[in-house]
Amino acid sequence: MKKSLTSLTLALSLIIPISAFAKNNVVVVATGGTIAGAGASSTNSATYTAAKVPVDDLLNAVPQIQNLANVSGVQALQIASESITDKELIQIARKINELVKKPDVNGVVITHGTDTLEETAFFLNLVVHTDKPIVVVGSMRPPSALSADGPLNLYSAVALAASNDAKGKGVFVLMNDSIFAARDVSKTINIHTNAFQSQWGALGTLVEGKTYWFRNSVKRHNNNSEFNIENIKGDALPLVQIVYGSDNMLPDSYLALQKAGVKAIVNAGTGNGSVPNYIVPTLNQLQQQGIQVVRSSRVPQGFVLRNAEQPDDKYGWVVAHDLNPQKARILAALALTKTKDAKEIQRIFWEY
Template identity: 75%
Template sequence: MRKTWSVLGLSLSLLLPLNSWAKNHVVVVATGGTIAGAGASASNSATYTAAKVPVQQLINAIPQLKELADVSGVQALQIASESITDKELLSVARQVNSLLKKPDVHGVVITHGTDTLEETAFFLNLVIASDKPIVLVGAMRPATALSADGPLNLYSAVALAASDSARGKGVLVMMNDNIYAARDVSKSINIHTDAFQSQWGALGSVVEGKTYWFRQVSKRFNQQSEFNIENIQGDQLPNVQIVYAATNMSPDAYLAYAKNGAQAIIHAGTGNGSVAAQIVPTLKQLQQQGIQIVRASRVAAGFVLRNAEQPDDQYGWVVAHDLNPQKARILTALALTKSKDAKQLQTMFWEY
């Protein structure tokens, strides 16, 4: 359409596209979780049923979203996040990848249960080759509860996904006003709204719909990643399991996973990924059989030092660096689609 203005007697003409002032298009991809949960009454903030509210109802409940972006919704899953398997993980990644390929989609917000939100976020951080904003968001209280945190979290997530400044910063997690990197955020408490933390700090904050940044991620992600969802076939990843360390351990769990076809085992060790003396022979034997051993730590912060506590070079083991056991599982599964060499796997842990 053509508009003409007269300025100081001069006629100025400008050809404007019909959507010249259109807001950025953000797609909300719903997967269930507490943010879509409902309790029996407003006083039920910890007792409720997850994954009840459909995506369009979530969007309609926050009319202010229209001020931020052109928002549409997709119901990818309707599930409590503790029940997500590789099948659902791959399905969500493929749907998000397809959406981001559309020229009119500026960014994607994924509503997700908080129990495994960090794992889905890290997986997408590794397999989606796009610089468009991908923001995961959840809630610690159902929408029916007093002081529900979901509506503001979702509002902030849409604001973040609609922001041009969020491009190229990796997959992001938006919770409790803070912007976190998918790589290093974790759920640290199960009953408070400030449930998500990173030992390296937040990337920034969203306040009243405006985005503020304070740091960046130095590891590889998205377009820099060698893993791509378009190259992953089927609905399963290589079988990688986690064994949690404690006193008085027996090797039974490791042997059972190996018998069941595990290609790698994440040892969630004490302290610096420590391995009890009675477990070392079993892990050495499994590694010699071709099962990768990755030493992670059950401790919430810090990182596992290679060749400290155990001679990793001698045994051919891998250390998870600062990735927690659940994220180490994600990276190991993807790494095994590229290589079964422990040295190459270790390089990937340094880089990602």
């Protein structure tokens, strides 16, 4: 009997590789946010203090994740995400880059506050060169709340990071069972668990630990990116700021940013990235003085058309295409590490 079992095991090993039975190794990198927050009571789902729960407690609260992968945790930051600056973005990216280079790490999950989760995910999508799954996850309710969404989001994020079919698809945002491309996703609701959406739709969904895919991200990312966190020196990026468009604007806002030393201004314009006629001279003056002008839109869907509303070719301005102002800020800052030529920056916006 023992001999026949040994023969059966040998026969199966010839058909199914031993590695198929091995669990992948996933590292959870905690940065704080609501998913690590705490409210005064179980009914405080919107009033709470972010970034209170350490990574080990997050993992221990969802022991089922160990059935998905060999999961370990790293506490990179403990911060509410609205307080993240370029310094923290670079710090997170360097930590992720260090982890994905390890041969025994198969995937990485970053727990993050939802307020600027999309910016961090997009930055990682651009600067970390790997085909290993990187998943950014958060929650809309703290762990202390009734029906907290963080535990299931974390479980699903680990399942996605451990999934071999998630390789090479770019950085993901996993929220509310939806798998989003980091480039496309935005926080669109501030009080409900279905807070994240993409106008181009999710890449797929994750149900009971299993991935289901429906589309791929076609823009350049990760291994195909010309940007690399290893080439960024220091802890700062070229300074890029956003001015929000409305009626009755003042040129003083742009001039104050010039005085602060900005290298580019993202104009979150109305409609098709529109710029008021009385603001155009100020932006042209700034552009002629070496400050790049990027036309984005405050409208959450659609995209900015070049040479529509404004003669971008004539002025030497850049359009953000479908990137929202906050994503445009990230890409403009990275572009400025490579070039100061508006045509080249526009090429970057088309490709990413």
